[in-house]
Amino acid sequence: MYDMAILWDWIAFSVRWLHVITAMAWVGASFYFIALDLMLKPAKHLPEGAFGEEWEVHGGGFYHTVKFMVAPAEMPEHLTWHKWQSYTTWLSGAALLMIVYWVGGELFLLDPTKADLTLFQGILISGGSLTIGWLAYDFMCKSKLSEQPTLLMLLLFVILVVMSWGYNQIFTGRAALLHLGAFTATIMTANVFFQIMPNQRIVVDDLKNGRTPDAKYGKIAKVRSTHNNYLTLPVVFLMLSSHYPLAFATEYAWIIASLIFLTGVTIRHYFNTMHKTGKGPLWTWLITALLMLTIAWLSTASGGETYEQSEARELTTYEQKFASAEGFEDAYYAVTGNCSMCHAREPSWEGLHWAPKGVVLETEADVARHAEQIYLQAGRTHAMPPPNAIEMDQESRNLIVAWIKEVRQGG
Numbered sequence: 001m002y003d004m005a006i007l008w009d010w011i012a013f014s015v016r017w018l019h020v021i022t023a024m025a026w027v028g029a030s031f032y033f034i035a036l037d038l039m040l041k042p043a044k045h046l047p048e049g050a051f052g053e054e055w056e057v058h059g060g061g062f063y064h065t066v067k068f069m070v071a072p073a074e075m076p077e078h079l080t081w082h083k084w085q086s087y088t089t090w091l092s093g094a095a096l097l098m099i100v101y102w103v104g105g106e107l108f109l110l111d112p113t114k115a116d117l118t119l120f121q122g123i124l125i126s127g128g129s130l131t132i133g134w135l136a137y138d139f140m141c142k143s144k145l146s147e148q149p150t151l152l153m154l155l156l157f158v159i160l161v162v163m164s165w166g167y168n169q170i171f172t173g174r175a176a177l178l179h180l181g182a183f184t185a186t187i188m189t190a191n192v193f194f195q196i197m198p199n200q201r202i203v204v205d206d207l208k209n210g211r212t213p214d215a216k217y218g219k220i221a222k223v224r225s226t227h228n229n230y231l232t233l234p235v236v237f238l239m240l241s242s243h244y245p246l247a248f249a250t251e252y253a254w255i256i257a258s259l260i261f262l263t264g265v266t267i268r269h270y271f272n273t274m275h276k277t278g279k280g281p282l283w284t285w286l287i288t289a290l291l292m293l294t295i296a297w298l299s300t301a302s303g304g305e306t307y308e309q310s311e312a313r314e315l316t317t318y319e320q321k322f323a324s325a326e327g328f329e330d331a332y333y334a335v336t337g338n339c340s341m342c343h344a345r346e347p348s349w350e351g352l353h354w355a356p357k358g359v360v361l362e363t364e365a366d367v368a369r370h371a372e373q374i375y376l377q378a379g380r381t382h383a384m385p386p387p388n389a390i391e392m393d394q395e396s397r398n399l400i401v402a403w404i405k406e407v408r409q410g411g
Contacts, residue, residue: 005404009376012099019092023239026085027232033082034229038275040067049073070215075207083197090189097182101126101175106318107369108175113305113313115170125170126179133159133183134190141195141224149223153230160184160261164254173248173304174241174358180257181238184231191224229272234264245358246299256295263291307345310363319368322407331403332367334396335374338385349389375404 040052051069055062101109105119109126117125136159145152163183167176199217206213237260241247247256266284274280305313315323322328342349343361359373360366367374377384378392379400385392 022088035275071213086192111172168254177241196221249358252298322368322371325407327403
């Protein structure tokens with residue numbers, strides 16, 4: 001049964017692959033339609049109700065697109081809905097969140113140095129918190145704040161900063177940034193599901209029944225779509241952040257995440273302006289560069305559990321399960337003897353300043369906490385350590401496999 005870890009890892013990989021594929025489709029469609037809207041040009045020959053047209057060349061042919069600001073005079077015979085990209089991205093992302101951060105919560109979600117939570121409590125906070133942002137944001141959009149779009153976006157930013165800080169107080173740095181991304185992505189998909197699509201269906205239903213559609217429904221959908229456009233790039237960064245300890249393994253990770261939302265605004269403003277006018281404001285790149293330099297400076301701040309703290313604290317229930325198993329001592333020395341030169345709080349490998357992916361393997365608590373990953377990376381495969389770093393003998397790898405086998409059989 002201990003080889004289920006391999007199957008589970010492949011399931012996670014497959015779901016992650018699906019998530020990336022659908023996200024590419026969603027982001028691509030979103031960016032394309034925003035650009036198309038901004039590039040539309042008025043013309044005399046347009047049909048009644050049309051707002052503008054755009055000519056494009058791609059794939060060996062020309063495309064002629066005409067946009068009706070509210071709706072055409074009658075329902076078209078063929079109508080393509082752009083919604084499944086968003087839904088599938090969110091559903092696959094939610095599945096990946098459960099696979100990695102719920103099932104693997106003892107390692108990736110909970111940080112015993114920040115909050116004394118059970119895995120069940122962590123999962124409740126993880127799942128429940130994702131709805132908070134949507135409820136608050138949707139309430140603001142339906143209030144009089146909708147008449148002040150700049151103020152509305154500023155308040156949304158405040159909510160994101162508060163959630164970034166809150167996540168960082170209870171979850172691991174990696175989980176905190178990932179959850180902020182999921183929090184934002186939930187707002188974006190909920191915009192599509194609860195606002196954009198229902199309002200577009202009202203317009204379609206009016207056309208089918210011979211009624212004149214109300215322009216307000218299209219405006220609501222357009223506002224939510226524009227919000228999604230500015231939130232997209234920060235979400236992509238937050239999803240990628242789990243691969244870069246400089247982003248999440250610092251006490252200022254919540255500030256880094258907050259600043260990333262500002263870079264999303266500056267970058268999208270450049271491209272949106274360029275699509276509309278043919279020339280983007282160069283000052284946006286200067287602001288973006290300054291923000292990224294600030295983020296790089298913040299990323300070097302120390303954070304996390306020190307060696308002394310790790311040695312002194314009591315092992316969690318999850319860690320104790322691995323540390324008390326037969327063969328742990330042999331596996332522990334195999335890991336520290338082959339991996340700790342890089343996976344240390346202060347790596348001794350030349351040119352390496354931080355442990356790869358923030359994984360530290362020095363104390364018994366460290367090794368027990370990362371047992372599953374050690375098993376996959378150094379036991380069942382030869383992914384770690386890299387052959388140019390140290391040649392780990394097969395006997396050491398066998399000790400790791402035997403240790404995890406004992407844990408599985410004992411459990």
